[in-house]
Amino acid sequence: MKKIPDEIVACLKENEEYLILLHQKPDGDAIGSAIALGKGLKQLNKSVDYYIETPIEDKLLFFEEIDCFNRQLKESYDVILFLDCSSSGFAYSPQTMPKAKVKLVIDHHKSNAHYGDLNCVEITGATAEIVYRILKALAVEIDEEMADAVFTAITTDTGSFQFSNVTNDTHIIAGELYKVKPSYANLSKRLHNQKNMDQMKMTGAAIHSLEILDSMPIALMVLDYDTIVKYGGTINISDDVANVGQNTIGVAITALLKEVRPGDYRVSLRAKFPFDIHKIALKYGGGGHERAAGFNFRGDIQEIKDDLMEVYQTQCEQDETI
Ligand SMILES: [Mn+2]
Incomplete structure (x- = not known):
């Protein structure tokens, strides 16, 4: 060491x-x-x-x-x-x-x-x-x-x-x-493995919201403000929720959007090698790592979807083996 x-x-x-x-x-x-x-x-x-x-x-x-x-x-x-x-x-x-x-x-x-x-x-x-x-x-x-x-x-x-x-x-x-x-x-x-009942329900709501973007291997999950309030607040969004999208077979990039106040999102990103989502987090003043990063966001969710698709497409153009 x-x-x-x-x-x-x-x-x-x-x-x-x-x-x-x-x-x-x-x-x-x-x-x-x-x-x-x-x-x-x-x-x-x-x-x-x-x-x-x-x-x-x-x-x-x-x-x-x-x-x-x-x-x-x-x-x-x-x-x-x-x-x-x-x-x-x-x-x-x-x-x-x-x-x-x-x-x-x-x-x-x-x-x-x-x-x-x-x-x-x-x-x-x-x-x-x-x-x-x-x-x-x-x-x-x-x-x-x-x-x-x-x-x-x-x-x-x-x-x-x-x-x-x-x-x-x-x-x-x-x-x-x-x-x-x-x-x-x-x-x-x-x-x-262990979660309290609200954390279980919150995870369930995130899974229920799971969608795949435009036939690309990009998963999106949204926990809206009402859902977060219903299950006891952001404290009950366990760390592993963002990984649910990433654990879906075929997915390379995941975004979990948590609407912490109406219109204000905290975004968690996950990626598989070689995709680098860190640069998206930096763009919005966030931080983290190449394969796991986060940032705060207020605006149209479509902007984030576009960023995710751009990271995917740019990497694919650079690397023909993907
Ligand atoms: Mn750490």
């Missing part, structure tokens, strides 16, 4: 007071990375505060460390940590940002803008892979909750090791977690 740069390790060794920030609507990777790194720093007798958007998805609420989230903030910190956050604009941050000697960015998004004073940015399966390697470099002992946190982060951000972002390192790190506890079967089922 690649070494964590010395200056990153030195920064975490030398400083004492930390504030951890994540992206808005924190997912399994964000929460898992925060808990693993936060507990690791506490083990080294550092003080750690967390400023994290709530509510957090039900399936992640089993972590005891969540009790330490969102306590009174200090006016200043040695280090503000931005985890799993491709730009400072996506970070969920306090209205008045505390002062900090150092802003340290730890992230795995290709679109990361290197907006920190120090940036530990690598394209990995999950931010928690980088966090795990940092903990090892700091000689932190991984306890069961930290192991669950790293496993949660990796398994959710890789779709249970199914996505193209999985590497040899992803499996090596997951494998090392079995030295801490013997099984992650229950955790895996909790994270990937």
